[in-house]
Amino acid sequence: MATIPRLYVDAPLVASGVIVLDDEQSNYLLRVLRLEDGAPVRLFNGRDGEWTAAVRKASGKRAEVTPTGQIRTQDGQIRTDLTLLFAPVKKDQTDLIIEKATELGAARMVPVLTERTQTRTVRTDRFRKIALEAAEQTERLDLPEILEAATLDAALDALPEGMAVIFCDEAGDEAEAPWGGKTGRARPMLEVLEGLKGRPAAILTGPEGGFTPGERAFLLSRAETYPVSLGPRILRAETAAISAMTLWQAVCGDWDQAGT
Known part of the structure; x- marks a missing residue:
C-alpha cells in the first residue's frame, strides 16, 4: 500500500463518486507516474477518512478518480492539539x-x-x-x-x-x-x-x-x-x-x- 500514490482532494469521498483532479494532480498521475486507466490511488480530504480509488483519463489533460472503498476512518486518526x-x-x-x-x-x-x-x-x-x-x-x-x-x-x-x-x-x-x-x-x-x-x-x-x-x-x-x-x-x-x-x-x- 505504501507504493500507491496518495492525494489530498477537497471533495466528498463516497463510493462511485467521480472526482475530477486539477491540472497539477492530473499531470502528476498521468505524465509523471504514467498511470493507466484503472490504476489505484489513495485519497483523503480531512473529513471522510482515507479511500482507495481508480484513475481514469478524462477529457484533455485531466484525470478523474472514482473512490472504490474506505480503508481508514477519520475517527481512527489521533489528532494532537x-x-x-x-x-x-x-x-x-x-x-x-x-x-x-x-x-x-x-x-x-x-x-x-x-x-x-x-x-x-x-x-x-x-x-x-x-x-x-x-x-x-x-x-x-x-x-x-x-x-x-x-x-x-x-x-x-x-x-x-x-x-x-x-x-x-x-x-x-x-x-x-x-x-x-x-x-x-x-x-x-x-x-x-x-x-x-x-x-x-x-x-x-x-x-x-x-x-x-x-x-x-x-x-x-x-x-x-x-x-x-x-x-x-x-x-x-x-x-x-x-x-x-x-x-x-x-x-x-x-x-x-x-x-x-
Whole structure:
C-alpha cells in the first residue's frame, strides 16, 4: 500500500463518486507516474477518512478518480492539539519549519511577527501547499491549519483560554550580558513538559537574534506561559522549532501510538 500514490482532494469521498483532479494532480498521475486507466490511488480530504480509488483519463489533460472503498476512518486518526507559533526566517528555512511541523503532527501554525523578525513577507498560500505535500507523504488524514501572520500580542490573544504556551527562552535576566547572562535561565524543556501532559499547548519560537528584552519580560509576565531551554547551545530558528516539537511529541504527543 505504501507504493500507491496518495492525494489530498477537497471533495466528498463516497463510493462511485467521480472526482475530477486539477491540472497539477492530473499531470502528476498521468505524465509523471504514467498511470493507466484503472490504476489505484489513495485519497483523503480531512473529513471522510482515507479511500482507495481508480484513475481514469478524462477529457484533455485531466484525470478523474472514482473512490472504490474506505480503508481508514477519520475517527481512527489521533489528532494532537499542538499549535506552533514561529517567527518567519529566510524562505528555505521557513519552508522547512512548515514541512517538519506537518510531519510532527502540528494541528495549526501561526507565523508571528516579532520586533526582530526580518522576513515580514509571509505567503500562507505557499505554506499550505508545502503542508499538503507533507501530509500526503506522511500518512496524515488531515491538513494542519495555517493562519495568517500576526503580531506577537495578537497571536497570543487568539489562543484558547488556558492553553499552555511553551516559550523557547534561551536568554537570562542580565540585559547587558551576552545572551542575558547566567541568572534567570529557563528550566530544561523535558522537565517542564512532564507537568504539561494531557494539556493543549502552543510552542513559541523566536526569530534570528531571539526575542527582545521587552518581549521576553512580557512573555514571562503572562499566566500559563512556561519558559523552557533547549540546551547549552544557541540553536538556529528552524532547528529550535523542530527540536521543541520533537520533545513535545516524545513526552506529551502521540509517539506512543503505532501507525495505522
